[in-house]
Amino acid sequence: MKLATIKDGTRDGKLVVVSKDITRYCAADNIAPTMQYALDNWERVAPDLEVLYRDVEHQAVPCERFHESEALSPLPRAYQWADGSAYINHVELVRKARGAEVPESFYHDPLMYQGGSDDFLAPRENIPLKDTAWGCDMEGEVACITDDVPMGLSAEDAAGHIKLVMLVNDVSLRGLIPGELAKGFGFFQSKPATAFSPVAVTPDELGDAWKDSLIHLPLEVDYNREPFGRADVGKDATFNLAQLVAHAAKTRNLGAGAIIGSGTISNQGEDGGPGKPVSEGGAGYSCIAEIRMIETIKDGEAKTRFMAPGDTVKIQMKDKDGHSIFGAIKQEVVQA
């Protein structure tokens, strides 16, 4: 089934069930008022939501037109947002650009950072930027939402705790990252508010494209209305979402509604080297930093600048028939 959170003037919005073609919705008030409520009581309410989803599909209930611009992020705020870095190709490029090796441990011990989850952006909300020197970048990713996850579970067991999947724009301030990482405590100011896709879907919605806790479809990232990234999410993933959930839960429980992200989607080129731009027939990039690293490796310096007010990003994913699965994240950078 497909779920969304519609703006209604409250902090947590209103949970709705969305049709498969994401054109219509029906409020789920009488089952679960909010997405967090649904996740807190998933075992009890999910079957009722599934029934409503079938009714929406069969037009057996009154529906309203679903406008993606009226959606908040599926969880407008969350108790947990942790982002992994499953696509080591991205990490390899970062390191290569600065002449450093990738530690061997990175191939079996996921990188993960704890994100801020109190104030997500809506899927169509502008990205407020105070200073272009902060190096604003998009990061196209996928993420899952879990129910209650017990501490110390295996990746195999973690797979069953993935209740919903969605897309992410993990906005990053590249100019602030080196200074923050040098301090040793990881990202903080360099990771401002994140945005998620208008719609979150249960894994079964993905059909054959959901395998081994990975989505086997390309993530479409358009930058300033031009194709920028078409990386296959199922390719070159060193870790799947279940492994990332298990990593996050190694020393603590995860509460219902925990969001665990994949990190920037990144494919290798056909020769195993850096991938080519979309305009040259490659899978392109899901963030600007990556093309800058490739420019640095090739030409000694990065030419593509980071985002500035007026720049736009669109992130979506289509099924094999070309239909948008999650709706589109569409954001413009604005001066804050």
Place this chain on the structure above:
Amino acid sequence: MKLATIKDGTRDGKLVVVSKDITRYCAADNIAPTMQYALDNWERVAPDLEVLYRDVEHQAVPCERFHESEALSPLPRAYQWADGSAYINHVELVRKARGAEVPESFYHDPLMYQGGSDDFLAPRENIPLKDTAWGCDMEGEVACITDDVPMGLSAEDAAGHIKLVMLVNDVSLRGLIPGELAKGFGFFQSKPATAFSPVAVTPDELGDAWKDSLIHLPLEVDYNREPFGRADVGKDATFNLAQLVAHAAKTRNLGAGAIIGSGTISNQGEDGGPGKPVSEGGAGYSCIAEIRMIETIKDGEAKTRFMAPGDTVKIQMKDKDGHSIFGAIKQEVVQA
């Protein structure tokens, strides 16, 4: 006023107003069902909660006996938990123990890490530990809870957004920290579930002891029922709580109910060097790592071991008349 969250079988518990002497409480249901609700609507509900607090003080409303063991952490789960490191003495000792300098920037740019906030421990809940090799440690701290904080505000303006203060045990797994920090993304598995004091109080409750967004009273940390730390929270703080809130909000808004912590409270010795143990008349330590660093500096190796199943920690703070302000965090490490 003093507020607490009482266990009622739900995830978010029930908001209650607690008497100044923390012996009695009255449910605040009709004003705000939960602490998060109160913070989401602070401007509207705080005056009503204050009225109820006065009624509780005057015994003008029916009250029940307040048992600290029946309290959850004031916010049993939160949308934001970020912990600073305001007591640079602690950082200086860490660095000194490994022969490293403290970067000059640490004295004007706070260290802060993003903590997990989806599954806090109750103030009297055991600390589950899978493996003693993980090096379990307590960290005695204070923290504030904010209302909505706009991005980019000044520290002066941030002071007014501090609505409640409380105590923290920021449990740390020291054995996992070096590996995680070496990966470059900061803490994750090394920071398991945190616990907070049974009671959160408005800053005015602290009287003269609240000055410049700091609490000017000693934090009492007892380890295995012996005095271990008596560090003055108002002393040797390089940053106050308002400065830490402003730091957290530099590139993003903070949502109502954001928890911002001070980091481990740590006082210098009288000569400006490492502080002495409580048993030798010093202010002692708010975590085991600190005494281990002092042992390392003095004797070349740490002797005090980290926490193991059966070890207990108690963290509280008393006013000038010796009355507990926040109730006590009392936890025992247990095998998970």
